[in-house]
Amino acid sequence: MSSPMSRRGFLGLALAGVTVAGLSACGGEGGGAAGVKKGGAELSKKLVLPTFTAAKIPTPDLPVDAGQDPAYLKYPTELIKSVATPPGDGKKITSLTQTWDVAPPSPADNAYLQELNKALGSEWSMNIVVGDGYPDKFNAIIASDDLPDLVWFPPNQGLQRVPELLAAKFHDLTPYLTGDAIKKYPNLANLGDVAWKSAVTDGRLHGVAVTYSKFGQVFCVNQDYWQPVGGATFTSADDFLEKTKQLLDVKKNKYPLEPSYVNHVHMFSQWYGAPNLWRLEGGKLTHWYETPEYLAAVELAVKAFKANLFWPDPALATIKDKVANGQIGAYVESFPGFINDAKTQKYDLGAIVPFAATPSSKPVYNAGLGSVGFTAISNKVDKARIETLLGVLNYLAAPFGTEEYQLVNFGVEGTHFTNEGGDLVFTDKGKAEVPTTWQPLSFVLNAPSALFMPGQPDRTKLVHEFQTKVSPMLQQRVTTGHFSDTYTQKIGELTTMASDTIVDFVTGRKPLSEWKSFVKKYMDKGGNAMKAEYEASIAKG
Structure with a gap:
């Protein structure tokens, strides 16, 4: 499964007030989508969520017939390639994100990030808030109007007037993501309704959902x-x-x-x-x-x-x-x-x-929120580049069992990890570079949950059994997607x-x-x- 966010990170996304500079004082109660035209077709007045299409992944070792996460007792021997060519355009991609770990090594000293840049076809540059203080940094950047390409909107740090902010300073991604339009990005189409509902604001999709476990406490x-x-x-x-x-x-x-x-x-x-x-x-x-x-x-x-x-x-x-x-x-x-x-x-x-x-x-x-917020694309980005950035996010969303997931979550075999009898084990270099770089990256976009516990198949079965029992009684939050x-x-x-x-x-x-x-x-x-x-x-x- 994805490298786990620490419990401190998960529970420590503290609520803090943020005053968004330069926006009107009108309410941000959410609402329905107005008609949006693309190619002559008007989207429904009520938002159509992205069409779910299951990604191609290695066959799980345990059933997934009741809403469980795909579960593997051993790491797959044959991985699937989910992205044919590097999605980037050779230009730098900037992002605002956070980590609850230590800051990663600098790009010049970070072989993991260098390999990821090659695979993406663009240089990834993260402005990272270490520990507390994300709302303050977020507010300062919004006020300066010097926005990076990608900005993470956490669900529970008290960001205010979000609908007005998104309408004023970020691209509306609704035409690119709703219904069958999402099929251009197969890994994003695999995220599912639970995650996507959490990315709806004011009846529109201004961002890509950062998926997280749908299971609660x-x-x-x-x-x-x-x-x-x-x-x-x-x-x-x-x-x-x-x-x-x-x-x-x-x-x-x-x-x-x-x-x-x-x-x-x-x-x-x-x-x-x-x-x-x-x-x-x-x-x-x-x-x-x-x-x-x-x-x-x-x-x-x-x-x-x-x-x-x-x-x-x-x-x-x-x-x-x-x-x-x-x-x-x-x-x-x-x-x-x-x-x-x-x-x-x-x-x-x-x-x-x-x-x-x-x-x-x-x-x-x-159920939990099913996500840790969403990532929006700044209107400083030329519209012609939106699909490139969505392609990059599609790469980062590659599920467990794909070549892309392995690179994003473990790095390069022999350099960052070794495969020991079907279990991937970090080298010292991997321990130093991958988790510290992965965590801020995962707040920008993350892969859907999967169950895999190296060397502990019985514990994988334990969690899978719990999911099997609680899935039929899973109760979602009815206010998800409303502001x-x-x-x-x-x-x-x-x-x-x-x-x-x-x-x-x-x-x-x-x-x-x-x-x-x-x-x-x-x-x-x-x-x-x-x-x-x-x-x-x-x-x-």
Whole structure:
């Protein structure tokens, strides 16, 4: 699979406000696409997403019949060539991106980047923000009007007035990407609806989706911990409570749950069938805090806290060590974190599949965004060059099992990696050059997820089995592809307020009788405005 973004990188895309200079103060609530003519044909007023066409890849070793990622138990012996000729035009390609790793070696000292430039047919030049500070850099570049060719728009760093910004300073890529037009770029056509929906803004496609796992948080377990109660499988919320109580052993310092109260409420909410942030019915939205299902999840967390099921120190920083030695039974992780743990952790890793909390509950599994934003093409780029840049992005999107994926993710065999019995292993030079260059590159464009864990086929099977079980209950976010200015301006403040208050409820510092007043406060402070903006956008298409 793609070289994994670190958990810090995934979770550390912090919300931060950005004021975009030079744009009008009109709202950015999203909306439907106006007609766009290309070759005499008018696109539908409601946006047509790019037509999905599965890329040619080596046959996966495990089934992909339920929405799972392609899974390989060994690295393919015969790779597929997905791009016939270098797509570049010989000119420099500039981009703005970010890394949560260290900065890569300079281009002159970076053999990996030099080989990639040859394959692309252009020199790739990245303006990289290392660590925090991407919104500040983004804002400064927008204000200077000295835009690079390609600019990454992250989904959760608080960029404001995005529709106006895209309309003012970036090319509308809708005519190049929607419907069958995408077929000119086969690897981009392979990204799928989940990713592309996250790239829609104001009813148009102003960028290319940077695909990421569609699977959300995972309730991970050390399976050995749960063996005394027959494993980490449950028939109801009451059954879960009863079994966790049996496993609690304060004298031996053994607790069933890590102390991440809000994450646990999220896991519990899936068992009751709560929405994925918003529920859409008849054109009207309901926030998950407004639903009885989410309140039931909070109530379950309160019962768990009263029963002393959480590790007693909420500031615990070494969770995995305590899971490994049998002191903590379960913890919540991002899906990429689950993959990383499958690769690195030695304990008998497993995951709790959502189940019906009550006889009337319909369990769900909440999908993630399916992307880490999108990459837009600056209007400083001549229109005649748009298709060249899309061709370069098409190269970077090549899936696992292709020659292009191998070069982008591993470099050159013999220089950056060796093939040891079907497993690709980085050389010292590869370790120094590839991951540090790949990460900022992957925020510009990334390949779709695939499952491959070198030398660990059983762990690949474990993750594949989890995907097989949760795929039928996957619940997408209904607001994906719709924009709310209030969200960008208020979500950081609202999230902090809500998280702190939910912790107060779970730990008993606030009585549950105050839940309704908390929800009213949340909605009054921004929830209702978000709801109205999203509903208006959804109504327009």
